[in-house]
Amino acid sequence: MTDSAPATYAPSAEFIANAHADAATYEKMYAASIEDPAGFWAEHGKRIDWIKPFTQVKNTSFEFGNVNIRWFEDGTLNVAANCIDRHLATRGDQTAIIWEPDSPEEEAKHITYKQLHTSVCRMANILEELGVRKGDRVVIYLPMIPEAAYAMLACARIGAIHSIVFAGFSPDALAARINGCDAKLIITADEAPRGGRKTPLKSNADAALLHCKDTVKCLVVKRTGGQTTWIDGRDFDYNEMALEASDVCAPAEMNAEDPLFILYTSGSTGQPKGVVHTSGGYLVYAAMTHQYTFDYHDGDIYWCTADVGWVTGHSYIVYGPLANGATTLMFEGVPTYPDAGRFWAVCEKHKVNQFYTAPTAIRALMGQGTEFVEKYDLSSLKLLGTVGEPINPEAWNWYNDVVGKGRCPIVDTWWQTETGGHMLTPLPGAHATKPGSAQKPFFGVHPVVLDAQTGEEIHATEAEGVLCLKDSWPGQMRTVWGDHERFEKTYFSDYKGYYFAGDGCRRDADGDYWITGRVDDVINVSGHRMGTAEVESALVAHPKVAEAAVVGYPHDVKGQGIYCYVTLMNGVEPSEELRKELRTWVRTEIGPIASPDLIQWAPGLPKTRSGKIMRRILRKIAEDDFGSLGDTSTLAEPAVVDDLIANRMNKA
Numbered sequence: 001m002t003d004s005a006p007a008t009y010a011p012s013a014e015f016i017a018n019a020h021a022d023a024a025t026y027e028k029m030y031a032a033s034i035e036d037p038a039g040f041w042a043e044h045g046k047r048i049d050w051i052k053p054f055t056q057v058k059n060t061s062f063e064f065g066n067v068n069i070r071w072f073e074d075g076t077l078n079v080a081a082n083c084i085d086r087h088l089a090t091r092g093d094q095t096a097i098i099w100e101p102d103s104p105e106e107e108a109k110h111i112t113y114k115q116l117h118t119s120v121c122r123m124a125n126i127l128e129e130l131g132v133r134k135g136d137r138v139v140i141y142l143p144m145i146p147e148a149a150y151a152m153l154a155c156a157r158i159g160a161i162h163s164i165v166f167a168g169f170s171p172d173a174l175a176a177r178i179n180g181c182d183a184k185l186i187i188t189a190d191e192a193p194r195g196g197r198k199t200p201l202k203s204n205a206d207a208a209l210l211h212c213k214d215t216v217k218c219l220v221v222k223r224t225g226g227q228t229t230w231i232d233g234r235d236f237d238y239n240e241m242a243l244e245a246s247d248v249c250a251p252a253e254m255n256a257e258d259p260l261f262i263l264y265t266s267g268s269t270g271q272p273k274g275v276v277h278t279s280g281g282y283l284v285y286a287a288m289t290h291q292y293t294f295d296y297h298d299g300d301i302y303w304c305t306a307d308v309g310w311v312t313g314h315s316y317i318v319y320g321p322l323a324n325g326a327t328t329l330m331f332e333g334v335p336t337y338p339d340a341g342r343f344w345a346v347c348e349k350h351k352v353n354q355f356y357t358a359p360t361a362i363r364a365l366m367g368q369g370t371e372f373v374e375k376y377d378l379s380s381l382k383l384l385g386t387v388g389e390p391i392n393p394e395a396w397n398w399y400n401d402v403v404g405k406g407r408c409p410i411v412d413t414w415w416q417t418e419t420g421g422h423m424l425t426p427l428p429g430a431h432a433t434k435p436g437s438a439q440k441p442f443f444g445v446h447p448v449v450l451d452a453q454t455g456e457e458i459h460a461t462e463a464e465g466v467l468c469l470k471d472s473w474p475g476q477m478r479t480v481w482g483d484h485e486r487f488e489k490t491y492f493s494d495y496k497g498y499y500f501a502g503d504g505c506r507r508d509a510d511g512d513y514w515i516t517g518r519v520d521d522v523i524n525v526s527g528h529r530m531g532t533a534e535v536e537s538a539l540v541a542h543p544k545v546a547e548a549a550v551v552g553y554p555h556d557v558k559g560q561g562i563y564c565y566v567t568l569m570n571g572v573e574p575s576e577e578l579r580k581e582l583r584t585w586v587r588t589e590i591g592p593i594a595s596p597d598l599i600q601w602a603p604g605l606p607k608t609r610s611g612k613i614m615r616r617i618l619r620k621i622a623e624d625d626f627g628s629l630g631d632t633s634t635l636a637e638p639a640v641v642d643d644l645i646a647n648r649m650n651k652a
């Protein structure tokens with residue numbers, strides 16, 4: 001198979017006949033969305049309930065120095081009411097959330113829309129009792145339990161802004177996020193069971209709170225019943241308070257542009273930034289993409305395996321599905337516990353129709369053999385999806401053949417924390433899919449390929465360069481929390497007039513997009529985004545480390561691994577113990593997801609004469625591809641490179 005003629009997989013006639021969009025519908029709707037964005041979104045903005053309907057649709061500018069993004073700006077709504085209350089009359093007894101616990105021995109829960117309403121109202125009243133008001137920030141640090149969804153929706157109900165911190169983050173990372181948005185309250189649990197082990201969330205929160213204002217309160221959900229220390233006046237027992245709390249709570253009237261949540265994400269420089277999403281546009285976009293990309297129909301059981309600590313969990317476990325009145329499955333565990341058949345056991349058990357996961361999980365399971373899949377009846381599956389990183393054709397084919405039995409369209413969805421929802425993806429009833437391609441823009445998305453050097457748009461259909469977006473869409477992030485300048489600088493300054501995503505891409509002769517990966521110093525480890533600068537700053541915070549440079553390198557399962565070049569302080573001897581110590585150090589500074597895979601002792605780092613580290617060279621050495629180092633003539637000390645090559649850690 002050559003690049004110019006990849007295999008394509010067309011949906012069945014039956015799938016097309018039932019789909020929300022076939023090829024002609026996609027073409028028509030897409031054209032309308034680009035020709036007249038305001039007209040298009042005026043119509044589709046009506047898919048949610050407004051308290052006061054909007055009259056203004058789009059007010060956006062990508063002009064550097066003057067970036068402004070507003071959608072539906074004079075409309076008012078409540079996001080929680082859209083995700084719950086408006087469904088009560090028609091589907092109050094339908095299951096909203098299926099919860100599957102970490103251990104298959106424990107019973108799953110089926111939570112109806114009515115029950116969801118009750119729990120969310122109770123949680124909202126508890127938040128108010130603890131002093132949380134409209135506009136206040138609440139940090140959520142919870143396992144994948146229904147209370148995580150209640151907490152999100154309770155914030156939305158009273159107009160508080162949530163900021164979820166993935167339960168795998170360390171106390172230090174948690175503290176930075178609590179302080180970063182000046183949160184009034186953190187919601188956590190005693191412990192988080194995952195893969196048969198327990199993370200002590202409450203004691204992590206205790207450790208984090210030592211570095212926060214002493215007015216920050218802590219609401220604790222009981223998950224395992226494990227022992228926790230308790231500070232009266234600061235810590236509050238959710239389960240006890242819920243017994244007393246009223247289940248009536250009127251939803252607050254929010255402006256479309258009031259923030260719904262902040263989510264911290266890594267960039268190429270500095271510490272993670274707080275991505276801000278607002279209420280109206282975000283919800284319209286999350287709901288519409290959920291319906292079309294997954295071809296979701298009433299009554300379907302939909303499962304996204306992400307964690308609510310990431311944007312995928314926000315848009316495609318909670319907000320998108322619930323706004324559509326869907327049944328959404330929430331899974332507490334991991335794909336390999338108790339064994340590598342768990343995903344498929346859960347699909348069979350709950351008769352899952354749409355299944356959405358990450359390439360890294362597929363690659364890990366692929367390595368375990370097909371028996372784990374074949375044991376289960378997967379005939380309920382209609383559609384498969386992937387997200388988070390490019391999917392290699394081998395993994396795509398395994399997913400298609402072994403899991404989908406060749407009858408489920410696969411949607412490879414490219415998007416980002418910043419975009420709020422899917423940007424590039426095939427629509428399953430409209431496009432013949434191609435392994436490894438994210439293919440087509442969603443409605444209202446205007447992708448362009450720019451020449452990385454000149455910044456000029458490449459108009460030819462076949463093109464390769466950096467991926468940018470030419471105009472706004474309703475789900476776009478609005479700002480960086482507390483730092484609009486950083487927002488403009490990060491996304492709108494490299495290529496003036498465009499939103500720059502940070503990814504490279506290729507457009508083929510059919511106009512299909514192929515993401516080639518990040519072009520900045522962001523790496524993607526198991527679908528988790530990591531700024532190399534963050535790992536570097538954790539390393540240099542260690543007393544024995546003088547200098548560090550971190551790059552990604554190809555990793556069979558994780559996609560990319562974390563490769564660290566470390567220069568030790570004068571007189572410090574390198575050793576295996578020190579390697580271990582540094583690994584543990586980074587895990588405590590950031591969290592297990594940032595654990596270095598390879599640490600190379602570097603007597604020196606390749607630098608330009610002006611002192612800039614030449615990462616291009618470090619990347620090549622880490623990739624074991626040092627034959628093509630390119631121009632090294634600007635190096636201050638060329639001999640440094642020979643040493644690094646000789647002692648590289650990733651030898652083939």
Ligand code: WT7
Nearest residue numbers: 312387388389390412413414415416417515529
């Ligand atoms: C980065 C965004 C969006 C939710 C999960 C990650 C990479 C994401 C794909 C895909 C190739 C992808 C990009 C992007 N990425 N999806 N289908 N194909 N690359 O969100 O943590 O904000 O990371 O993930 O590099 O920029 P995120």
